[in-house]
Amino acid sequence: MTNSSTAVSPPHTHSEPSRGLSNRHIQLIAIGGAIGTGLFMGSGRTISLAGPAVVFIYVVIGFFLFFMMRAMGELLLSNLRYKTFADFAADLIGPWAGFFVGWSYWFCWIVTAIAELVAITGYVQFWWAAVPLWLPTVLVVLIVFLLNAVSVKNFGEMEFWFALIKIVAILALIVVGAIMALTHFASPDGHTAQLANLWNDGGWFPNGAMGVVAGFQIAVFAFVGIELVGTTAAEARDPRTTLPRAINSVPVRILIFYVGSLLAILVVTPWRSINPEQSPFVAMFALAGLAGAASVVNFVVLTSAMSSSNSGVFSTSRMMFGLSAEGSAPGIFKGLNRVGVPVRALYLTAGILLLTIPVLYAGDSIIEAFTLITSVASLLFVFVWSMILISYIRYRMKFPERHATSEYKMPGGVVMCAVVLAFFVFVAWALSTDPQTATGLVAVAAWLVVLGISWAFVRRTESHRQTFEWFKQEMARPVEHEHPSR
Template sequence: MAHAMHDTETAPEEQTLQRGLSNRHIQLMAIGGAIGTGLFMGSGKGISLAGPAIAGVYAVIGLMLFFMMRAMGEMLLSDGRYRTFSDMVEDILGPWAGFSIGWTYWLCWIITGIAEVVAVTTYVAYWWPDLPPWIPAVAMVALIVGLNMMAVRLFGEMEFWFALIKIVAIVALVGVGLWLVITGFTGSDGTTASVSNLWEHGGIVPNGMHGVLTGFQIAIFSFVGLELVGTTAAEAKDPQRTLPRAINAIPIRILLFYVAALVVLMMVTPWTNARADQSPFVQTFALAGLAAAAGVINFVVITSAASSCNSGTYSTSRMLLGLASRRSAPKALDHLSSRHTPDRALLVSAVCLLLAVPLLYATGGVAEAFTLATTVSSVLFLFVWTLILVSYLVYRRNLPERHERSHYRMPGGVVTTWMVLVFFAFVVWTLTLADDTRQGLLASLIWFAVLGAGLLLRRRARAHAA
């Protein structure tokens, strides 16, 4: 049966990965992975497409992904042998699913990392507009490799402080923005900060339902990384306590870091000022005439991109290690350094991140490269999240005794799971509505063809070996 997990397959990684991540590390990684370029950079495009209604789009997506996380949490905690959600999916659905989700999740974070690196070139250009974009791109990748080569406890510490900078910055930004609204601050462009900015420039849904629907693409990308806590189970000191705490805090984090932050931004300066190729967080303070504050926020968004890319690289290296240990990736990648980090898997991932450089020059600009990368990433993450939910449906059908024993059950169970799956299908449909996202959707189909070929070759190789 699919759920008869073999200890011999999981032993190598379990013996070597260290449980060096404490509760505070995992709590902050859960926030840090999810607050990245999608919010700081991509929300500019979302605001320009949907206007003030984009805040509602973020709230709906956040609720649906919270349910997905609850389903993942229940399954992860149902068996102590699961090190990541990849193990969980393989155990419940079978080897094909473990292979598919492992490799797709690896590519998810490679593409997302490329988007983060692309965005960093924009942030650096705020200070040094004449600097060739390949320089900050290569510097970013070098920094990420260095951080990930450290022992997991030190990595966790660095990610803790990275994420803390983001959290403090967003809370401060919301506070300063509210103060500007209360005092009726008038910016250098002549606009006055006011709650009425939310409806005085064409209404809350200024571009109609088409604008709202096209806003789903960048909004869904803003949430990639929410599932990162599902890759930390093997290195968490107390997963039974830390994973539920991290997942349960998701709704309040979404309301503060996504919905409240965007609403405040659109009160300070009208949504009509938003540009798809700029961070609205930096732009808002620049338009308000607060250049020093804009510079500080620009520094924060650079650390944000580094943090998100850092978390993603951590995740991809663990996925490659797990795939290699199960003979679904080259055996040479099943190797750890003296610091107990998957060094070879890490270097492979890092080399792939450098594809951001030719992408920048091939697409003709940051906005085009960013949209292509984020659309492909969104489709791949939707596939990963869908496999997690399908696993939950099979888990409920085939392993009812585990569900009965669970102290952390998915709210609404099977009914909620189907609701979220229908919502995911709806989001994929929204990607067909605009030319730029349609191109990314078609590009992502190439990966599924490669994945199918990989599954076929793997099956033949195993049949031949047998």
């Protein structure tokens, strides 16, 4: 390196990110990531489209995403210098892949977090209609920024309690549903809670094959964030233990929280009686005679949206740090504060999230546009998941010795990767069958074109070439020590 202004210094200005996340944090982050607001608010519409087949849909999506998670887990543990998806994509596929994955994942969480902030304003006004529109956004951004800037442990604590609230709400729903079914509870409209409600109105697939396809369009969005546990690996105290434990429990959690809650709803209320415009969780608790059912579920969904905003701040700051480390983003964002948090990237995220305020005052048309942007973000998550699988295939080709010695091998290996990628192609086709989500596909294509043009300029810069050379050397350097549990 020279002393000129174009010289590139190592990205980790002070140290690597702090490993402040304990096993307790990682496990609850994994649960929280697997339970999205889509389950609470969007499952009514999914049920109206697919009927009882919604249970099958969630199982299928969860099944394939589990293998994506296992591929991600083996990749991250094959080299503990991988901090983000962009890291192993850049190292295994090429610098362009790190650029595309990193910026796409950053964009996913930025627009998701802004959409959640818009939703939070609506949830707050459910209780206090006179609250200024700008106030909830400012308070949430300020709280999340300050807690994330102090230490990564604070992020873990917030996610721990947010996830716990979601867990309690879903388990309560399952217990209430089981009691109502066992006692053959009769609703005011004359319906009886019974197991036969699952099949006595048109069977398991009352709307046929296209009903199932329509269900996939919405249900896949509910799993956005399931990969979030992967972004915590760099800051987990003992990733070789906590990451496999968190990923391995994903199937059980999907069966309990998704399948269990949906079965409870469908057993108590015939699927045709469920209002697609309302949360079936609200209707279920209201049937049970729970006072203030709407307020209870509103509180749960509010905390779920807070969790998503918190995850967005965490993920975007870490991804921007990683992009800067590879030379794919301005070097100013590669600095860490004294506790190992990429605080400059946090400032950027907080500033962008405040753009929610003009959106709130722009009117309904902007809110509708944000619905489209959120679907775009969800489609980009599918793109990121696909790139994780392609990275795994490249890993098996380039480093067969690492796979041979891996203690956490992906079941099915490359063959299963191909099967899951084929499923993602099916998801893309399913999304193309609906006009609104088809527009999202066009927007995603436009985003990738913009990234391609940007990459054509970035790849030619001397700073990117030098920084990426440093990055490759870092990825090849052996890990000097592990971080045991404390």
